[in-house]
Amino acid sequence: MTRRIVLALLALTVVLVAAAAVPLGLSITQREHLAFRDKTQAAARVVAASAEEYLSDRAPADAMNADLADAQKAGDCVVVSDTNGRLIAATPCQAAQVPEARELVARTLAGREPEPPESEGRLLAAEPVGTFRQPDGVVVLARSATPLDTRIAVTWTWIGLVALAGIAASALVSVGIARWVNRPLATLDTAARKLGEGRLDERAAVNSGPPEVHRLAATFNAMAARTENLVHGHQAVIADVSHQLRTPLAAIRLRLDLLATAPPETAPELLASAQDELARLSRLVDGLLAVARAEQTVPKPVPVRVDEVVADRVAAWEPVAQERGVRITNHCRAGHPASLGSGHLEQVLDNLLANALDAVPENGTVTIDSTPGTETLRVRVVDDGPGMTPEARAVAFHRFGNPRARGSGLGLAIVHRLVTTNGGAVTLEETPGGGLTVVLDLPLGHERRAP
Incomplete structure (x- = not known):
């Protein structure tokens, strides 16, 4: 993963650097060429101005010779010709007398705009002495392109160095980002592998990363x-x-x-x-x-009429209660449905009534009542049996939590699971005067639920 991140970021950086550096270098190169040509033509115009005074105005050649000397000091080669193409004056070098220079002289004398060509690393510039239509002569100046080439090479070198520095910086940043992302993932992978090997207490300690x-x-x-x-x-x-x-x-x-x-x-x-x-x-x-x-139940809540279900279960357990001399009373209010899974309330009441009838002695009572609230419906199953100690109530909802239970010790575990799965709650309280009270807080049905 680290390699893929680094390669992707490097490729993106190279594309961006190339898209920015190449056009910049080409633009600078073109501007340098234009500036070099303009300076060369400007130097030729200076000599042409002094040559015009000599050829047209019959002034002394001192000014022209001074300009030729300055051009020689600058490294330029200059040739001054008359209207017939004869050499009038020149610097000691012969670079301005190449065939390209003669072509420039002919074009200039013919009144056509010459294009400065390059010849053996030099740029040639031709300027008419006087006007283009009736020139009195031509000045041809040849300037070495070595300084231009040097400046362009230096420019491209700097652009290349900056691009390489950017790519190197991008490589370092991409490696850091890749490690920053990959290190916590590697830690997580190690923890997952150890967990798969059976070390259940293994945890992933991730202190870095996104x-x-x-x-x-x-x-x-x-x-x-x-x-x-x-x-x-x-x-x-x-x-x-x-x-x-x-x-x-x-x-x-x-x-x-x-x-x-x-x-x-x-x-x-x-x-x-x-x-x-x-x-x-x-x-x-x-x-x-x-x-x-009960533990594997995924309920689909439906509105359940609690008063009807309680009346039905009380009627079903009434024969057992009469046989044991126990009285069951129902004080549930009508018209308050709860939202429960189908058949779950029946299972809850059967387990609670079975436990209560096993615990309550002869002539005892079991009472079921209900109280509606804003979000829940509270149903209580109250008996006057021996009750449970606080320690027993604390573990009563666990499997086999009550070692003194007469039955299997699983009834309250089933009740707790069914009630909590439906979004309700169940608690155990001591009945005033002795006994046990099971409190069920059941979610209300949709038509009675508060907005």
């Missing part, structure tokens, strides 16, 4: 913590289930061993005891399956 990588690391750590909790929770569940199943299985095996050697008159009693243990084992397995189904 914010997106920080969020990814936080998400990974949350996922790792969730995975660790799930694995440890499943291990705890397996340990609890193994412990809970061991007791009835051992009791059944003991009864069967005794039944094999017991006299005939005790066989029915041993067989009945073994059947009781089988029934207990069956209830335990059914409870575990109910908890597993």
Whole structure:
């Protein structure tokens, strides 16, 4: 990944530098050529002005000779010709007498605008003495292009150095950016590999990099913590289930061993005891399956008439309550639906009523009432049984949390899971005067929910 980031940024930098440097260099080169040609023609015009005084005005040649001397000192070669092309004056060098110079003289004498050509590293400039239409002579000046070439070479060298410096700086910055991005990702990859190898306590400590990588690391750590909790929770569940199943299985095996050697008159009693243990084992397995189904439930809330469901479940449990001498009363108000998964409230009430009827002694009472709120509907199941200690209430919603439970110890775990999955809450309180009160805060249905 580092290599790809560096190569991509370098390629982008090279393209941008080339797009900026090449046009700049070409523009500077063209401007230098124009400036050099203009200066050459200006120098030729200076000599042409003094030559005009000599050829047209018949003035002394002192001014022309002085200009020729200055041109020689500047490194220029100058030739002054009359209207017939004869040489009038010249500097000692012969660079202005090449064939290109003679062509310039002929064009200038013919009254045509000459184009300054280059000849062997020199630029030639021709200026008429007098007017273009009737010139009295021609001045041809040849100037070496070496200084021009040197300036252009220096300019391109500086442009190249700046471009290389920019590319080098871009390479350094791209390497830093790539490492800045890649280092936390490598740390995260190492943590993920260790987590996959079974080290559930491994976490990704990312202290650098972009914010997106920080969020990814936080998400990974949350996922790792969730995975660790799930694995440890499943291990705890397996340990609890193994412990809970061991007791009835051992009791059944003991009864069967005794039944094999017991006299005939005790066989029915041993067989009945073994059947009781089988029934207990069956209830335990059914409870575990109910908890597993509750934990895997993804509810689709629908409006549920709580008063109707409570009345239905009270009627279903009334025969059991009468058999045990317990009275069930229903004080739920009508017209307040809750938003729950289909059938979940029935399961919750069945578990709570079963626990209450097991705990309440003869002549006891179990009361169900409801109180609507702005966002929730509070349903209470109140009994006057022996109640639970604060320590027992603190762990009552765990699987097998209450070791003194008469049943499987899974009823309240199922209730808690079903209620919280639907967005509600369940708490245990002490009933005034003795007993246990289960408080359900259920989300209201859509037609009663406050805006």
